[in-house]
Amino acid sequence: MTDTVAQASAVATTPPDTMAWDSGLRRLMMIYLPLGCFVLILLFPFYWMAITSFKPNAELMNFKDHNPFWITSPTLAHIKHLLFDTAYPRWLWTTMLVAIGSTTLSLIASTLAAYAIERLRFRGSPYVGLGIYMAYLVPPSILFIPLATVVVQFGLFDSPLALILVYPTFLVPFCTWLLIGYFKSIPYELEECALVDGATRLQILRRITLPLAVPGLISAGIFSFTLSWNEFIYALAFIQSGANKTVPVAILTELVTGDVYQWGALMAGSLLGSLPVAIFYSLFVDYYVSSLTGAVKE
Amino acid sequence: MSVTTLPPLAPAQRQPGWIVRLFDYKPFLIVMCLTPAIGLLAVFLTYPLGLGIWLAFTDTTIGRKGVFVGFENFQYLLTDPLWWNAVFYSVVYTGIATFGKFALGFWLALLLNNHFPFKSLLRAIILLPWIVPTVLSALAFWWIFDPQFSIISYLLVDVLHWRTTNIDFLGMPWPARFSLIAANIWRGIPFVAISLLAGLQTISPSLYEAAMLDGASAWQRFRYITFPMMMPILAIVMTFSIIFTFTDFQLVYAITRGGPGNSTHLLATLAFQRGIAGGELGEGAAIAVSMIPFLVFATLFSYFGLARRKWQQGESND
Numbered sequence: 001m002t003d004t005v006a007q008a009s010a011v012a013t014t015p016p017d018t019m020a021w022d023s024g025l026r027r028l029m030m031i032y033l034p035l036g037c038f039v040l041i042l043l044f045p046f047y048w049m050a051i052t053s054f055k056p057n058a059e060l061m062n063f064k065d066h067n068p069f070w071i072t073s074p075t076l077a078h079i080k081h082l083l084f085d086t087a088y089p090r091w092l093w094t095t096m097l098v099a100i101g102s103t104t105l106s107l108i109a110s111t112l113a114a115y116a117i118e119r120l121r122f123r124g125s126p127y128v129g130l131g132i133y134m135a136y137l138v139p140p141s142i143l144f145i146p147l148a149t150v151v152v153q154f155g156l157f158d159s160p161l162a163l164i165l166v167y168p169t170f171l172v173p174f175c176t177w178l179l180i181g182y183f184k185s186i187p188y189e190l191e192e193c194a195l196v197d198g199a200t201r202l203q204i205l206r207r208i209t210l211p212l213a214v215p216g217l218i219s220a221g222i223f224s225f226t227l228s229w230n231e232f233i234y235a236l237a238f239i240q241s242g243a244n245k246t247v248p249v250a251i252l253t254e255l256v257t258g259d260v261y262q263w264g265a266l267m268a269g270s271l272l273g274s275l276p277v278a279i280f281y282s283l284f285v286d287y288y289v290s291s292l293t294g295a296v297k298e
Numbered sequence: 299m300s301v302t303t304l305p306p307l308a309p310a311q312r313q314p315g316w317i318v319r320l321f322d323y324k325p326f327l328i329v330m331c332l333t334p335a336i337g338l339l340a341v342f343l344t345y346p347l348g349l350g351i352w353l354a355f356t357d358t359t360i361g362r363k364g365v366f367v368g369f370e371n372f373q374y375l376l377t378d379p380l381w382w383n384a385v386f387y388s389v390v391y392t393g394i395a396t397f398g399k400f401a402l403g404f405w406l407a408l409l410l411n412n413h414f415p416f417k418s419l420l421r422a423i424i425l426l427p428w429i430v431p432t433v434l435s436a437l438a439f440w441w442i443f444d445p446q447f448s449i450i451s452y453l454l455v456d457v458l459h460w461r462t463t464n465i466d467f468l469g470m471p472w473p474a475r476f477s478l479i480a481a482n483i484w485r486g487i488p489f490v491a492i493s494l495l496a497g498l499q500t501i502s503p504s505l506y507e508a509a510m511l512d513g514a515s516a517w518q519r520f521r522y523i524t525f526p527m528m529m530p531i532l533a534i535v536m537t538f539s540i541i542f543t544f545t546d547f548q549l550v551y552a553i554t555r556g557g558p559g560n561s562t563h564l565l566a567t568l569a570f571q572r573g574i575a576g577g578e579l580g581e582g583a584a585i586a587v588s589m590i591p592f593l594v595f596a597t598l599f600s601y602f603g604l605a606r607r608k609w610q611q612g613e614s615n616d
Contacts, residue, residue, distance in 0.1 A: 031409055031412050031414065032414070034405070034409055035406075035409050035410075035414075035420075038402075038406050038409070038424070038487075039420065039423065039424065041484070042423075042424055042426070042427055042484070042487065042488065043423065043426065045427075045435055045438040045439060045442065045484070046426065046430070046435075046438070048438055048441065048442060048449060049434075049435075049437075049438040049441075052441065060447070061447060063447065063452050063456065064456075068449060068452055105338075106338075108334060109334035109335040109338055110335055112330075112331040112332070112334060112335065113331060113332055113334070113335035113336070115331055116327070116328050116331035116332050117332075120324060120327060120328050120331065122324075122325075122328050128332065128336075132335060132336075132339065135339050135343050135344075137541060137597070138343060138347060139541055139542060139545035139589075139593075140545075140547075141545035141546075141547050141565075141566035141569070141586065141589065142347070142350060142545065142586045142587070142589060142590065143343065143346050143347060143350065143586075144570070144574070144586075145350060145353065145569065145573040145574065145579055145582045145583045145586055146346040146347070146349040146350035146353055146583060147342065147346045148573075148574060148579075149349065149353070149358075149579065150341075150342070150345065150346055150349065165338070165342060166342050168338045168339075168342070169338065169339060169342045169343040172335050172338060172339060173339075176335060200318060200321060200322045201321065201322055201324075201327055202321050202322075202327075226429060229431060230430075230431040230432060230433075232431070232432065232433050232547070232548045232551075233547050233548065233566075233570070236551075236570075237570070237574050247431070247434075248431045248432075248433035248434060248548075249433075251433070251434065251437065252433055252437070252551075252552055263441050263444075263447075266437055266441070267437070267438065267441060269434075270434035270435070270437045270438060273431060273434050274430040274431060274434050274435075277429055277430060277431065278426065278429060278430060281422075281425075281426075281429045282422070285418075285422040285425075286418075288425070288429075289421065289422075289425070289492060
């Protein structure tokens with residue numbers, strides 16, 4: 001009895017932070033509970049999306065007889081409808097094509113630019129770097145109207161090629177900035193050795209700098225891929241025909257028909273459209289987080 | 299001796315072709331390396347930016363080249379209640395959403411900065427809302443905000459019995475506005491949290507140890523160490539967040555398309571409605587251009603407002 005009193009007084013007299021913070025209950029209340037709420041809220045829309053895509057319409061529209069948080073008789077009808085009755089596979093294919101095309105284009109352009117700015121140092125190279133970075137601050141919402149007229153002038157309206165050419169405007173600034181950071185971390189001595197051995201600049205880039213910058217290239221690549229997969233406003237403004245649309249635009253404009261929304265099909269489409277990015281992301285999580293945080297820290 | 303060293307030298311002494319020499323000429327190489335990036339940006343970013351400002355001063359419509367009309371478009375916008383409405387909602391949307399994102403995101407970052415099992419897995423999961431295409435998660439929110447079958451209404455009415463009627467999320471102006479803001483905050487939290495977490499991890503633990511020795515409370519440690527040390531990164535992340543929230547398009551277009559009764563139009567969606575859907579390119583461009591002053595102001599405010607305090611801190615410490 002006296003022991004517990006002594007302990008209690010000891011707890012009371014020590015600085016409150018160290019002791020109280022480590023105590024289990026307080027830790028539960030201060031860290032795990034809020035964290036749990038955050039995760040629940042951040043993930044709920046995806047759970048809801050997933051569960052809706054496998055629900056039969058009867059359960060979807062009847063919360064009284066069926067628990068809405070669970071499925072009693074799951075069905076693949078929505079996904080089947082999506083894959084066989086709509087142009088969904090075509091939209092997926094177009095989106096993939098655009099994402100891969102614009103990622104490749106911006107990786108090439110930004111690798112060369114970052115190499116020139118960081119390694120071929122010339123007068124004003126920091127300003128060129130800053131200028132490219134400033135381009136990232138120009139939001140697409142300001143550009144899409146004049147860009148639409150430019151795209152029409154080039155005869156690219158309604159063509160996925162327009163998207164492949166336009167997406168680098170927001171991909172190149174980001175990738176260049178990311179790669180400049182990576183090139184900085186590669187010791188310059190390696191290049192000097194190669195120069196002494198008689199390698200040309202392009203050989204140095206291909207044989208020495210690029211292999212060492214592979215993590216940076218992967219980061220820039222997956223970032224670009226995700227950003228172009230998610231892009232919406234340009235794809236909405238420049239593509240007219242149903243067949244050439246990308247997944248986000250097509251779901252919104254082709255699947256939303258009439259006043260009665262096909263929620264099952266809409267959610268199945270959203271789920272299938274999110275999966276490629278989510279899978280891609282889960283494979284490269286560490287690169288992703290490091291590039292996100294690296295870019296902010298720069 | 300000489301026999302062994304000679305063969306490797308021989309290829310280097312061979313006269314390289316003129317193409318190889320040209321590519322080794324530094325100015326040429328610099329131009330070659332910068333051309334793709336600068337070219338793409340010039341043609342598809344700088345030129346359209348200029349063209350957009352020019353279009354804003356013309357009466358161009360789709361299919362007809364416009365003529366210069368001076369400030370007519372802007373004068374019209376100033377008398378247009380819909381434009382004022384969009385300005386009002388854009389400011390409200392940006393203000394509340396940015397505040398929410400940063401308050402909750404900072405909290406989440408502080409939580410994630412603790413040690414607990416499966417931390418990296420949790421960090422990966424938390425970024426999901428930011429990875430998934432915005433329009434697709436917006437559709438999920440549209441379904442969550444459904445007037446009849448909203449899961450939130452179901453929880454409030456049938457499970458908790460707090461209300462007797464379903465909430466009409468998107469049918470009335472203010473509920474619709476706040477529903478969109480909630481969706482925007484939901485989407486923005488992960489980016490803010492992960493960026494700020496990176497900043498938190500750069501703060502040296504010795505600062506906290508010194509403060510603890512001096513008897514600083516948890517709040518004091520946050521107020522006088524964490525917060526000032528986070529200022530530079532907060533300034534950058536907030537600048538980005540404000541720019542991309544103010545010019546947001548996808549969420550509003552996907553969930554309400556500006557309705558009900560044009561009450562949830564942001565400047566970007568109004569520009570799209572007038573410029574692309576309505577064909578009035580000049581007017582749409584004018585609406586888009588009218589975003590620029592707000593953006594410049596917000597950027598300067600968030601960047602210099604927050605960054606200057608950091609310098610003051612630095613000066614007083616030095």
